[in-house]
Amino acid sequence: MCGIIGxxxxxxxxxxxLVDALRRLEYRGYDSAGVAAVDAGRLxxxxxxxxxxxxxxxxxxSPxxxxxxxxxxxxxTHGRPSEANAHPHRSGPVCVVHNGIIENYRELKSELAREGASFESDTDTEVVATLCASMLRRGLEPEDAAAATIARLxxxxxLCFLFEGAPDLLICxxxxxxxxxxxxxGETYVGSDAIALGPLTDRIxxxxxxxxxxxxxxxxxxxxxxxxRAERPVQRIAPDSIVADKGQHQHFMAKEIHEQPMVVARAFGAWTSNDRxxxxxxxxxxxxxSVPRLTIVACGTAHLAGHVAKIWLERIARLPVEIEIASEFRYREPPLPTGGVTLVISQSGETADTLGALRYARAAGQTTLGLVNVTTSTIxxxxxxxxxxHAGPEIGVASTKAFTAQLMGLAAFSVMVARERGAIDADGERDAIETLSRVPRLMAETIAQEDRFAALAREIATATSALFLGRGLMYPIALEGALKLKEITYIHAEGYAAGEIKHGPIALVDxxxxxxxxxxxxxxxxxSLxxxxxxxxRKGRVAVIGDAEARAELGDEAWRSVAMPRCDPLIQPFAYAVAIQLLAYHAAVARGTDVDQPRNLAKSVTVE
Structure with a gap:
């Protein structure tokens, strides 16, 4: 995730x-850096x-x-690492730094090009600067030009804007x-998080x-x-709390849930070409x-990310996929096909069972892929x-942003495999990429429903057991929902394919x-309905997490419901992953458990 300082x-x-503050953001990972300043009115x-x-x-x-x-x-994210693509981006009298993805940048770029604008980079950020400069040329003052620009995105x-001739102004x-x-x-600062501002101030x-x-x-x-106009409370932060900063959040898990729109934006950018x-x-x-079968092997939440990928790959790429639990895989001594590929998934890249599975697959002559967050890891x-x-450091033991970053990588991987197998053409690939570009906004819209998830979670927190149901791509998300609830609330929970409810689990309904x-x-x-x-x-307490159509169909038959944004089926897992994370998190808070370090669990399992 990129770092911003003003x-x-x-x-x-x-x-x-600026440079000193950026050093405190190096943990996020980066490939270029830059600063801009106004001196005597000159930018x-x-x-x-x-x-x-x-x-x-x-x-x-060159001071x-x-x-x-x-x-x-x-x-x-947009454009390869280069000086031309590095921030800050400038257009005439305005410089901009930016984290994220501007979904409609191509539309805006075409509009600006028709007005005579030219571009020196491959980034969506330069479009923001150029749009703001065009607003200034129309006679708007910097504040109004920035506001008009933001409204178009x-x-x-x-975002943070700096203007020539305005040495006492930042717009963010x-x-x-x-x-x-x-x-x-007598000074004011803007930062991606409090870590950047730590030595500068304790009031944020x-x-x-x-x-x-x-x-x-x-x-x-x-x-x-x-x-x-809005008022936001000014808080005092202790200097020693900034080393591992939770921001305005009570727990790292909450912070990491909220970081996900930016994390998946970064992951998306890393997987796509400059022009998307x-x-x-x-x-x-x-x-x-020529690959006869892909075998996906992982543990825990990573295994469930692989489960989603199995559906994507079989549906989009028409590639047969087996999904395996790493701790069982090699002990079964499964036969692996000649010419097959094995993909192992691990956040840390050090998970012992997954590493063992990788070595088994290599010994069996498979081509091996490792999807990891730590690129220097053993896997x-x-x-x-x-x-x-590209998830960045994840402090909370229960995986959140690492999971959705895995999903973004696996979604992009599925589209790539589909292209290479001829299952989709160039137009189909562009359509899929355009759909994936909407994920950060979709996740942000889901996070905006947090109060409603919290209210439902407080009611679930009193239960001793819970069931999660889903079909298709929602089945592995249901499994992940049950896992999250178990991990951090200690409530017994199970996830099932909804069609299987009548084959036994319905006996648990009361x-x-x-x-x-x-x-x-x-x-x-x-x-599913x-x-x-x-x-x-059977008098079950059904809590519906769904969009308007599903909620309207069930009506009074639902005990509780939370609205979800309607979206393309390809990207539904991203929104619903956020939903079940928020539900588990707030249930854990209501129960008073140790959210970030739940009992008996470790972040990385490096022993069998």
Whole structure:
């Protein structure tokens, strides 16, 4: 996840402050960095490919004066790592730094090109800067130009604008990505999180979803998503709490749930070409047309991500897939087909059972792939090809953003395999990529329903057992929902394919057992509703998590319901993954359990 910093300093140079703050964001990972500053009304910038040392060397050779500035560490999402694609991006009198994905950037870029605009980068961020510059040319003041620009954007983003001739002004905005504002003595700061601002101030406020703010040295004026003025509380943070910062959240798990729109945006960008027309992956070097079968092996939540991928790959790529539990796989001594491929999935890349499965597959002559978050891990080194999830550090033991980053990688992988096998053409690939680009916004819309999930969770928290039901792509999400609830609340929970409820599990249904039904619209909705009505007829407490069609169909037969955004079936798992995470998290909070470090569990299982 990219890092953002903005500084309105009190007469001291901004550039050293910016670089120092960016160093505190290096844990996020990045491939280029840059800063911009305003000095005597003049806007200038410095950018460098690689680590911050390269930027620091550049600033040593070519200093950047001025006490107002913005900085950024970039992980490539649109466009390869290069100086031209590095942030800040400039168009005339405005510079912008940005985290996220602007979904409608191509539409805006075409509109601006017709007006005569030219572009030097492959990024969606340059489109934001160019659009804002066009607003300035129309006579708008910087604040109004930024507001008009923000209103045109679709997607998940965090933004910070710096203007030539305006040394006492930053404009920032967030939708689906955190931003924090800090208050110093005659200075004001903006950052991706409190870690960046730690040594600068102990007084901060967090922007809420959809907020945009006018930042000056004298203070901050915040506007809510509807444009109305808003007040956000200023908090004091202890310096020693910033090393592992939870932000405004009570737990790391909550923070990591909220980070997911940005995490999947980063993962999406890493898998797609500069123009979003093609999936790019090291695995495309495999002759997928000749592969007879893919075997996916993993443990726990990673195994359930693989379960979703099995459905995608069989449906989209028409590739036969077996999904295996790593702890059982090699002890069964399964025969593996000649020319087959084995994909192992592990957040840490050190999971002992998964590593053992990888070695078994290699010994059996399989081509091996490792999908990992830690690219220096043992699995990444030993697999024939390593694929990265780009989730960033995950502190909470219960996997959240690592899971959805795995899903994004697996969705892109499925589209790539489908292309290579001839199951989809170039238009089909572009359509799938366009659909995947909507995921960050979709997840942000789901997170916006958090209060309703929390209310349902408080009722579920009193139960001793719960059932999760889903069909198709919702079946593995139901399994993940049950796993999450077990992990952090210690409530017994089971996930089932909804069609299987009548083959035994319906015996567990009673008035005290919540049954959480995952019901997106689609081909399986009618059959799913039939299964759920069997539960309701036996006085089961059915809690529907679904879009408007499903909720309307059930009506009063549902005990409780939470609205979900309607979306393409390909990307439904992303939204519903967030839903079950929020449900489990708030149930755990209600029960008072140790959310981030639940009993008996470890983040990485490196022994059998």
């Amino acid at each position: 500084v309105l300093a009190n007469e001291r140079p901004a550039a050293p402050i 200038d910038r410095r950018r460098a490919l690689g680590k911050l040392a390269a930027l620091a060397d550049l600033l040593g050779q 950047l004066p001025g006490s107002s500035g913005i900085g950024h560490t970039r992980w490539a 679709r997607g998940a983003y965090a 905005a967030r939708r689906g990505s955190p931003l924090v504002i800090g208050f110093g003595e 406020c967090y922007l809420e979803e959809g907020d945009w703010a006018v930042v000056t040295r004298q203070g901050v004026r915040i506007h809510a998503a509807d444009g109305a 027309s093609r999936i790019a992956s090291p695995a495309e070097t495999i002759d997928w047309r 990444a080194r030993e697999a024939d090809l390593a694929l990265a999830t 008035e005290a057992t919540p049954v959480i039904a995952l019901l997106p619209s689609g081909d399986l909705l009618e059959k 039939s299964n759920i009505r069997e539960v309701a007829a």
